[in-house]
Amino acid sequence: MKKFGFVALIGAPNAGKSTLLNALLGTKISIVCHKSQTTRCRIAGIHTKDESQVVLMDTPGIFVNPKSRLEKAMVETAWQAALESNLILMIVDASRDSFKEDLAVIMERIKSSDKKCLLVLNKIDLVPDKTKLLVRGKELYDTGLFQKVFMISAKKKDGLEELERFLLDNMPESPWFYPEDQLSDLSERVIAAEFTREALMHHLHEEIPYGITVETEAWEKFRNKSIKIVQTILVEREGYKGIILGKQGQKIKAIGESARHSISKFLGTPVHLMLHVRVDEKWKDRPYIYQELGLNF
DSSP states (O other): OOEEEEEEEEOSTTSSHHHHHHHHHTSOOSOOOSSTTOOOSOEEEEEEETTEEEEEEEOOOOOSSOOSHHHHHHHHHHHHHHHTOSEEEEEEETTOSOOHHHHHHHHHHHHHHTOOEEEEEEOGGGOSOHHHHHHHHHHHHTTSOOSOEEEOBTTTTBSHHHHHHHHHHTSOBOOOSSOTTOOBSSOHHHHHHHHHHHHHHHHSOSSGGGGEEEEEEEEEEOTTSOEEEEEEEEESSHHHHHHHHOGGGHHHHHHHHHHHHHHHHHHTSOEEEEEEEEEOTTGGGOHHHHHHHTOOO
């Protein structure tokens, strides 16, 4: 009998949700960066194995008191994914010395939802004293909120087999929703834009990435199977444009090369990437931006 279900990956920013999604899928579809709030939309990775199909929903990090329209939409999207799932994985960065305050709001909301939830302590490779892991895991498990505790390192791919097996075995009996070879419900255009945003986050100063977004404007396939992609980088401030371009265009060249490599690897074909930068101080208030990302405006 086939099984199918939705699993929401939720947690505070930088808990490692995207890294876990990519590790379970065995391929990269969700961008990863050390900066917080990297994930802006719900990214569904479709994991099909044996008789089970599990839709793993990577979500924006949940933080207290979101201020801007975009931040509020991101947090709302995370909770919406959680409430629509069959199972919630609460991902916790186990390497942090203190995480009670960050998790209090998340745990209270999960408790009120009456959803099945697993605790996943991630980044255990960064915790030399394993006794601390046991203490933290027991402390959270004793709240009565979690069915089971998993200790993993998504980056090192340690402990993933047991977690994967649990997910595959505990989905409801149901026909599959997606073809066996489909990896995500996001369009290739959106994923390509996300890869370029990832390159921007890695190459730019701390504050700038939160004032930018990327749109895929054109997508042209050629007979030799290569693809020409034209993207626009929208920035909030005029000063950002010069920083992104860099001296004699060297910065955007490096960003484009990094993004092109990621997109080409994902698509499995040569990619010609053209990047343009445009100032739009109000891009965070444009409804179509939210629609493209699957966010509520």
